[in-house]
Amino acid sequence: xxxxxxxxxxxxxxxxxxxxxxxxxxxxxxxxxxxxxxxxxxxxxxxxxxxxxxxxxxxxxxxxxxxxxxxxxxxxxxxxxxxxxxxxx
Amino acid sequence: xxxxxxxxxxxxxxxxxxxxxxxxxxxxxxxxxxxxxxxxxxxxxxxxxxxxxxxxxxxxxxxxxxxxxxxxxxxxxxxxxxxxxxxxxxxxxxxxxxxxxxxxxxxxxxxxxxxxxxxxxxxxxxxxxxxxxxxxxxxxxxxxxxxxxxxxxxxxxxxxxxxxxxxxxxxxxxxxxxxxxxxxxxxxxxxxxxxxxxxxxxxxxxxxxxxxxxxxxxxxxxxxxxxxxxxxxxxxxxxxxxxxxxxxxxxxxxxxxxxxxxxxxxxxxxxxxxxxxxxxxxxxxxxxxxxxxxxxxxxxxxxxxxxxxxxxxxxxxxxxxxxxxxxxxxxxxxxxxxxxxxxxxxxxxxxxxxxxxxxxxxxxxxxxxxxxxxxxxxxxxxxxxxxxxxxxxxxxxxxxxxxxxxxxxxxxxxxxxxxxxxxxxxxxxxxxxxxxxxxxxxxxxxxxxxxxxxxxxxxxxxxxxxxxx
Numbered sequence: 001x002x003x004x005x006x007x008x009x010x011x012x013x014x015x016x017x018x019x020x021x022x023x024x025x026x027x028x029x030x031x032x033x034x035x036x037x038x039x040x041x042x043x044x045x046x047x048x049x050x051x052x053x054x055x056x057x058x059x060x061x062x063x064x065x066x067x068x069x070x071x072x073x074x075x076x077x078x079x080x081x082x083x084x085x086x087x088x089x
Numbered sequence: 090x091x092x093x094x095x096x097x098x099x100x101x102x103x104x105x106x107x108x109x110x111x112x113x114x115x116x117x118x119x120x121x122x123x124x125x126x127x128x129x130x131x132x133x134x135x136x137x138x139x140x141x142x143x144x145x146x147x148x149x150x151x152x153x154x155x156x157x158x159x160x161x162x163x164x165x166x167x168x169x170x171x172x173x174x175x176x177x178x179x180x181x182x183x184x185x186x187x188x189x190x191x192x193x194x195x196x197x198x199x200x201x202x203x204x205x206x207x208x209x210x211x212x213x214x215x216x217x218x219x220x221x222x223x224x225x226x227x228x229x230x231x232x233x234x235x236x237x238x239x240x241x242x243x244x245x246x247x248x249x250x251x252x253x254x255x256x257x258x259x260x261x262x263x264x265x266x267x268x269x270x271x272x273x274x275x276x277x278x279x280x281x282x283x284x285x286x287x288x289x290x291x292x293x294x295x296x297x298x299x300x301x302x303x304x305x306x307x308x309x310x311x312x313x314x315x316x317x318x319x320x321x322x323x324x325x326x327x328x329x330x331x332x333x334x335x336x337x338x339x340x341x342x343x344x345x346x347x348x349x350x351x352x353x354x355x356x357x358x359x360x361x362x363x364x365x366x367x368x369x370x371x372x373x374x375x376x377x378x379x380x381x382x383x384x385x386x387x388x389x390x391x392x393x394x395x396x397x398x399x400x401x402x403x404x405x406x407x408x409x410x411x412x413x414x415x416x417x418x419x420x421x422x423x424x425x426x427x428x429x430x431x432x433x434x435x436x437x438x439x440x441x442x443x444x445x446x447x448x449x450x451x452x453x454x455x456x457x458x459x460x461x462x463x464x465x466x467x468x469x470x471x472x473x474x475x476x477x478x479x480x481x482x483x484x485x486x487x488x489x490x491x492x493x494x495x496x497x498x499x500x501x502x503x504x505x506x507x508x509x510x511x512x513x514x515x516x517x518x519x520x521x522x523x524x525x526x527x528x529x530x531x532x533x534x535x536x537x538x539x540x541x542x543x544x545x546x547x548x549x550x551x552x553x554x555x556x557x558x
Contacts, residue, residue: 015240017133017143022239030327030353031224037476040326042224043243044473044512046231047138048131049212051507051545052473062507062545066231069133 005074007032014070021046021053021065032065034080054079099186101127101170103424104202106177106189106367109137110410111402112208113160114417115424119206120167122427127200128169129189131176135161137210138230139410141238150237150262152298153410172200178544180205180367186397187371190554192546197554204397204424207368207385208417211361211403213251214382216457217471217479217516218464219321221357225328229259229358242268244354248331250274250319251358253455254299257313259356261305270311271352274333276318276340276359276461279454288450291443295411320347320464322355331355340458359457362515363403366540371395376531378406379452381515383534389438391420399424408448415441462523471520472513474506482517486524493525494518495536507545510537 002013007024014023021043024032031040033054044052046066053065056077070076103119105112108130116128128135136142140157148154164171175191175198182188186203213228220226225244227235229251232243246269249260260273306313314333320342321332335346360380368385369375373393378384384407385393385400393400401420402413419437422429429437465471467480485491485500494517497503503517504510510517514537522529542551 015143017145018239018241022235022241025235025243026239026241035476039222039476040224041222041473042327043227043231043235044222045212045228046234047212047228049508050228050473050512054507066234067131 003072005070005072005076007076008078018070019066020055020057020063020068020070020074020076023070024065032078034078099183099201099203101125101200101202103127103204103206103421104129104187104189104200105206105208105421106130106180107137107208107210107402108132108135108171108173109208109210109402109413110139111210111413111417111420112137112206113157113164114414115206115208115399115401115421116169117160117163117167118418118421119425119427120163120169122422122425124425124427126167126169126425127172127189127202128164129172129175129177129191129200131174133174135164135171135173138212138234139413141234143238143240150265156414172198176544177367178542178546180370182371182395182397192544192550197550204399205367205371206391206399206401206417206420206424207393207404208400208402208413208420209364209367209404210413211363211382211407212511213358214360214362214515215357215512216359216461216464217469217513218319219466219469220323220328220331222470222473223322223324223328224326225324225353226322226355226357229255229356232354232356233259233262236262236266242266243356244328244352245269246271246352247354247356248272248274248319248333248350248352249356250276250331250333251360252276252318252457253358253360254279254451255358255361257299257302257306259358260311261302263356264305264309264311270306270309271350272311272333273306273313274317274319275313275315276336276458277455278315278338288443288446292447295409295447319355319357323349328353328355336458337460338458339460341460341463359461360455361403361407362511363405363407365404365538366543368393368398368400368404369535369539370541370543371398373398373400375535377529377534379449380407380455381457381529382407383531383538390423391416392423406445406448407452408444412441412444412448415444459523462520471516472503472506472510474508474512475502475504477501477503477513479520482520483524486521491521493536494521494533497521498537504537509540514538
């Protein structure tokens with residue numbers, strides 16, 4: 001049974017058990033982070049090793065999109081850089 | 090078999106760290122010997138990378154799924170406590186065993202046990218090339234994980250590149266799921282494998298499995314090119330194509346053989362890097378394996394060099410799921426202090442020997458060519474986290490006098506980012522050794538694989554742990 005979450009305000013559908021990254025890729029989205037130098041990043045390792053796919057989930061930054069199973073109503077946002085002070089929890 | 094006698098206040102007799110093939114086999118074996126077992130794993134469901142699956146998955150596209158179902162059933166009926174979704178960030182010795190520190194992202198949990206079985210597996214080994222940081226370039230395992238774990242194709246037109254027997258498996262899975270695979274580019278020339286008839290004869294099932302993948306490639310008319318690889322990825326913001334080139338025996342690009350192919354995804358992997366941070370945290374000795382990986386030294390009983398630490402699967406040598414299951418079973422039984430009937434032991438030991446011989450033949454058939462460093466230019470990113478280019482690493486060696494990866498890390502920061510050198514550690518070590526005019530040593534890899542805190546934690550979470558103590 002598919003359900004919906006939001007990604008930077010846009011409504012995206014997902015299947016149960018899908019990671020945030022998988023749901024975004026299924027919708028044709030490959031890029032969602034910029035590094036400190038502005039380089040685009042998306043998923044690389046897909047298994048929680050590389051930290052390239054970081055997103056902010058329900059206000060919490062630095063979450064690995066490839067590991068977190070998306071749930072209905074989640075608010076997912078892109079983040080620039082990694083571990084910036086203004087993003088720290 | 091005699092049940093393990095609890096002689097300590099530890100919560101568990103055995104803590105199994107990792108729920109892939111090795112960890113599942115170890116858990117089931119230890120529980121069957123009467124031990125109280127904790128199975129700790131970061132995944133939401135048991136299976137590890139090999140049996141990664143979706144909730145309610147019927148096992149389509151999975152290999153040896155019946156075995157996984159048996160393990161899962163045994164896990165449920167055997168009284169094992171499965172701590173799913175728990176990342177392990179530190180394991181330490183206590184007065185009567187081990188304390189495994191975990192986090193589920195919210196709270197910390199410490200699992201105490203008399204022995205531990207480390208079954209932490211491996212992840213894809215990467216060699217940097219220009220454009221490999223572009224979105225759309227994935228690890229081969231990542232592409233597999235998206236497909237098996239989430240039912241999602243990484244792209245529509247996919248190039249598969251690197252080295253090793255995993256590449257045709259990934260390509261076959263993609264084709265079966267409906268992707269267009271533009272080619273499988275194998276940097277090595279695996280015909281060498283025919284030189285190991287004995288190892289092949291003892292592992293017929295593995296050879297059949299490989300043959301099935303190649304039949305799938307053939308049926309879809311997908312080329313499998315050897316001595317060729319993806320040497321660059323291009324695109325504005327994401328992958329739009331790759332450059333593929335022929336390689337000589339040392340893996341230098343053969344001039345005039347480069348050609349561009351359009352694709353929207355690349356799956357790349359050059360073998361695997363075992364996860365050995367837990368054995369290193371515990372002080373276990375390591376060695377350089379035939380495939381160039383740092384692995385934990387184990388004896389016949391899968392014991393590491395520190396008492397009470399058992400290691401099974403890729404963490405003591407990359408060899409695939411079947412070998413991991415055998416090693417896991419042996420480790421689980423010994424970790425539970427089981428008395429193993431002689432016949433079962435002989436059977437297990439023989440199977441392990443045959444499977445290790447096959448793994449060794451694979452390592453010899455798919456060696457890395459020393460000239461992979463020539464695909465990079467000075468601008469090529471090596472450390473993806475800290476965005477350190479090859480030129481900066483070479484500068485640290487040539488001009489600043491750094492002679493090992495650890496000192497280069499201090500000068501130029503490769504391996505200092507969030508992944509803690511997991512992705513670039515092998516490449517950085519290789520690049521440093523090459524420019525220092527020597528071979529990569531176990532010390533190089535050890536220096537870069539030591540991670541006292543293996544997962545990112547907030548300071549708040551760390552402080553909570555201290556207060557508990």
